Amino acid sequence: MIKTIAYKEFLQMVRDGRVKWAAGIVFCLLLASLVVGLRHYQDLSAQHELAQNKVREQWLSQPEQNPHSGAHYGTYAFKPKTFLSSVDTGVEPYVGAAVWLEAHNQNQFQARPAEDATAVERFGQLTAAVVLQILLPLLSILVSFSVFAGEREDGTLRQLVSLGVKPSHLAAGKALGVAGALAMVLVPAVVMGVIALTLLTDLAEARADLGRMLLMGAFYLLYFGLFIGVSLAVSARARSSRLALVALLGFWIFNSLIAPRVVSDLSRVLFPGPSNFQFESDIKLALQYGVDGNTTYREVEKKRRAEVMAQYGVDNVRDLPVNFAGIRLQMNEDWGYEVFDKFYGDLYQNFRRQNRVQQISAVVAPLLAIRSLSMGLAGTDYYLHQDFAERAEMHRRLEIKIINDDITFNGAEAGREYVNGIDVWEKVPPFDYQMKPVSWILGNHQVSLLMLLLWFGFAGVLLCWATRKIEVV
Amino acid sequence: MGQQKEWQGPGWLNECLAYASILGKISIEKVVKPGQQKAKFNHIPALRKDAMLEATDLSKVYDGGPPALDSLNLTIEPGEIFCLLGANGAGKTTTINLFLNFIEPSGGTAKVKGLDVTQAPLETKKYLAYIPEQVMLYRNLTGLENLEYFSALAGRRYERSALLPFFEQVGLTTEEAHKRISTYSKGMRQKVGIAIALAKKAEALLLDEPTSGLDPKASNEFSGLLRKMSSEGVAVFMATHDLFRAKETGTRVGIMKHGRLVDTMDTEGLQHTDLERIYLEHMHD
Numbered sequence: 001m002i003k004t005i006a007y008k009e010f011l012q013m014v015r016d017g018r019v020k021w022a023a024g025i026v027f028c029l030l031l032a033s034l035v036v037g038l039r040h041y042q043d044l045s046a047q048h049e050l051a052q053n054k055v056r057e058q059w060l061s062q063p064e065q066n067p068h069s070g071a072h073y074g075t076y077a078f079k080p081k082t083f084l085s086s087v088d089t090g091v092e093p094y095v096g097a098a099v100w101l102e103a104h105n106q107n108q109f110q111a112r113p114a115e116d117a118t119a120v121e122r123f124g125q126l127t128a129a130v131v132l133q134i135l136l137p138l139l140s141i142l143v144s145f146s147v148f149a150g151e152r153e154d155g156t157l158r159q160l161v162s163l164g165v166k167p168s169h170l171a172a173g174k175a176l177g178v179a180g181a182l183a184m185v186l187v188p189a190v191v192m193g194v195i196a197l198t199l200l201t202d203l204a205e206a207r208a209d210l211g212r213m214l215l216m217g218a219f220y221l222l223y224f225g226l227f228i229g230v231s232l233a234v235s236a237r238a239r240s241s242r243l244a245l246v247a248l249l250g251f252w253i254f255n256s257l258i259a260p261r262v263v264s265d266l267s268r269v270l271f272p273g274p275s276n277f278q279f280e281s282d283i284k285l286a287l288q289y290g291v292d293g294n295t296t297y298r299e300v301e302k303k304r305r306a307e308v309m310a311q312y313g314v315d316n317v318r319d320l321p322v323n324f325a326g327i328r329l330q331m332n333e334d335w336g337y338e339v340f341d342k343f344y345g346d347l348y349q350n351f352r353r354q355n356r357v358q359q360i361s362a363v364v365a366p367l368l369a370i371r372s373l374s375m376g377l378a379g380t381d382y383y384l385h386q387d388f389a390e391r392a393e394m395h396r397r398l399e400i401k402i403i404n405d406d407i408t409f410n411g412a413e414a415g416r417e418y419v420n421g422i423d424v425w426e427k428v429p430p431f432d433y434q435m436k437p438v439s440w441i442l443g444n445h446q447v448s449l450l451m452l453l454l455w456f457g458f459a460g461v462l463l464c465w466a467t468r469k470i471e472v473v
Numbered sequence: 474m475g476q477q478k479e480w481q482g483p484g485w486l487n488e489c490l491a492y493a494s495i496l497g498k499i500s501i502e503k504v505v506k507p508g509q510q511k512a513k514f515n516h517i518p519a520l521r522k523d524a525m526l527e528a529t530d531l532s533k534v535y536d537g538g539p540p541a542l543d544s545l546n547l548t549i550e551p552g553e554i555f556c557l558l559g560a561n562g563a564g565k566t567t568t569i570n571l572f573l574n575f576i577e578p579s580g581g582t583a584k585v586k587g588l589d590v591t592q593a594p595l596e597t598k599k600y601l602a603y604i605p606e607q608v609m610l611y612r613n614l615t616g617l618e619n620l621e622y623f624s625a626l627a628g629r630r631y632e633r634s635a636l637l638p639f640f641e642q643v644g645l646t647t648e649e650a651h652k653r654i655s656t657y658s659k660g661m662r663q664k665v666g667i668a669i670a671l672a673k674k675a676e677a678l679l680l681d682e683p684t685s686g687l688d689p690k691a692s693n694e695f696s697g698l699l700r701k702m703s704s705e706g707v708a709v710f711m712a713t714h715d716l717f718r719a720k721e722t723g724t725r726v727g728i729m730k731h732g733r734l735v736d737t738m739d740t741e742g743l744q745h746t747d748l749e750r751i752y753l754e755h756m757h758d
Contacts, residue, residue: 001625001626001628004622004625004626005626008611008618008622011614011618012611012613012614015613015614016613154609154612155605155609156609156610156611158573158575158603158605158609159603159605159608159609159610159623160623160626161573161575161598162573162575162598162602162603162679163598163623163626163627163673164594164595164596164597164598164599164601164627164628165595165626472575
């Protein structure tokens with residue numbers, strides 16, 4: 001019986017010109033956004049690979065010079081693009097994709113497309129995620145707002161209920177029918193995505209991305225499912241299809257337009273962060289006077305110098321069997337690490353709190369939940385960005401340590417005149433960032449996942465309640 | 474038909490029979506004779522066969538207003554066509570809605586084949602077919618698709634080719650069956666309603682002014698279909714304004730006023746003019 005109801009709903013929607021047009025438009029937008037996203041992914045992946053190789057080549061081809069000059073020459077760490085970033089660009093346009101790794105400084109990220117965006121782009125980019133998170137729910141509302149209310153107005157609901165159809169069958173059949181109509185838009189897009197995945201990525205990467213892709217697909221299905229459930233429930237309870245449409249559009253506007261902005265501002269109000277200028281000024285000050293504001297680097301250096309001389313049993317740094325310049329450089333780095341760990345740590349902690357507010361706020365707007373999960377699985381969320389930034393910083397510290405150790409242990413005789421070349425550059429491994437496993441991603445987004453499941457369950461219960469109490473007169 | 478016999482015995486016997494009716498042996502029917510404001514006896518039991526549709530003290534009050542239906546006692550047997558006459562707002566549609574369990578009764582019970590519609594809403598609907606003033610069907614589906622859909626939901630699955638004879642029975646051609654409902658006239662839609670009832674193998678029809686707006690020919694064809702179904706044992710309850718159609722089609726006619734069934738009579742031997750006179754008398758009371 002459910003199949004019969006679903007098929008009839010599907011058939012009616014397919015024959016309805018309005019649904020055809022709306023679905024056609026959304027499909028075209030989804031297709032366009034996917035094509036643009038894939039092209040963007042291809043371009044950026046190629047650029048990323050090229051730049052990564054070029055930077056490594058430049059690093060290795062440095063002339064013989066004091067290794068510390070090499071540390072200042074620096075290198076870049078590029079955040080790898082995942083295939084699914086073609087679906088959801090997440091926070092990447094705002095947080096940047098590359099960071100310059102150099103001595104003494106933990107730099108902020110560069111290459112932020114949002115900085116170069118035109119004013120028009122402030123209205124939002126058309127990505128597949130935008131289509132899936134905002135336009136498809138709108139389409140689901142447009143195809144389902146009159147499913148019950150329209151039948152009540154047309155009188156067919158009396159006819160239907162007079163047959164003794166179980167309300168649960170009616171609800172399930174209609175929900176499946178609407179889902180079938182939406183599948184007409186989604187299935188070709190998913191097929192296209194899988195084909196592109198196999199063509200554009202190598203097998204191992206494709207396998208890893210496929211798992212994330214399937215999971216992302218499942219989460220989006222839950223999201224669409226909850227919209228179908230809520231839409232049908234409202235349609236079942238509303239006195240007219242017009243009222244149902246108004247109520248559902250109100251929900252859609254709140255979910256898609258109001259809640260994300262309000263929650264974003266709310267998270268900033270609850271956990272305000274420093275401005276970029278303030279942040280850099282505070283770091284500069286702390287580098288001079290320490291994290292506690294009462295210690296100078298000179299004092300620390302003096303103490304450390306005494307410790308080193310005691311360790312080697314000498315009275316003068318000139319008598320050390322190692323190059324003290326290397327030790328001092330590392331000492332300076334260690335002093336900086338304490339400052340960077342404190343300030344970046346606080347900043348990351350604040351961002352995480354803001355993110356948590358957004359995840360919890362999904363209790364009022366399911367978009368916030370799916371957005372968070374979608375970004376996470378696409379590898380474009382804040383958590384992965386932070387992880388990448390921390391890995392890049394670890395790599396910078398490793399790079400500087402290798403160079404300073406080289407100066408310390410190989411430059412004792414030459415002192416300030418010490419030079420080295422390819423031997424030391426090669427000791428620094430290339431930066432390689434591995435995508436995090438799904439369990440790590442879900443761990444960061446567990447609140448969002450819970451909220452999405454709660455919304456889905458709520459929509460199901462709401463639909464059952466609304467159809468059980470459906471009024472035909 | 475006329476299997477229901479009115480009992481007009483002494484009060485003590487009425488009481489006994491009323492108690493006996495509780496045991497399910499005798500139905501109770503309230504009858505108010507023409508010219509009487511109230512029935513002489515509130516409960517005049519009637520001997521009966523197994524009832525298809527049965528209302529016992531059935532009442533409905535909407536939001537504290539006057540009763541839309543006031544203690545209706547009525548029994549309709551298989552093969553009987555009961556036509557309920559009454560002005561707008563008399564309670565005819567309310568009665569149908571109560572039998573379909575579209576609304577909850579304020580008092581009393583409505584039973585279909587002995588089952589209380591509020592206790593077994595899904596099962597009782599299996600026996601019923603409902604044909605409103607305008608049979609509403611899905612406009613962008615064909616007549617055949619509509620019939621296939623509704624009969625499947627009623628638990629009767631047919632091959633498409635097996636559905637075509639139902640169209641034939643109600644006087645629609647195969648070509649018409651394959652046309653979308655949006656191209657159908659009202660008469661054709663009413664016929665599809667009957668086809669649904671046939672395909673569903675309904676044992677009782679609830680019709681709410683089904684011939685309203687139909688031309689005389691279509692109306693006559695429709696009545697013919699009802700008579701044919703009743704001859705096969707289907708119980709028909711038809712609410713109508715059309716005295717002529719009620720007399721021509723029905724085996725029994727009831728008159729409802731302000732939610733009360735004020736009169737019932739067999740149509741056998743009844744003249745159109747008599748019916749009109751009785752009806753108008755009640756309306757002018």
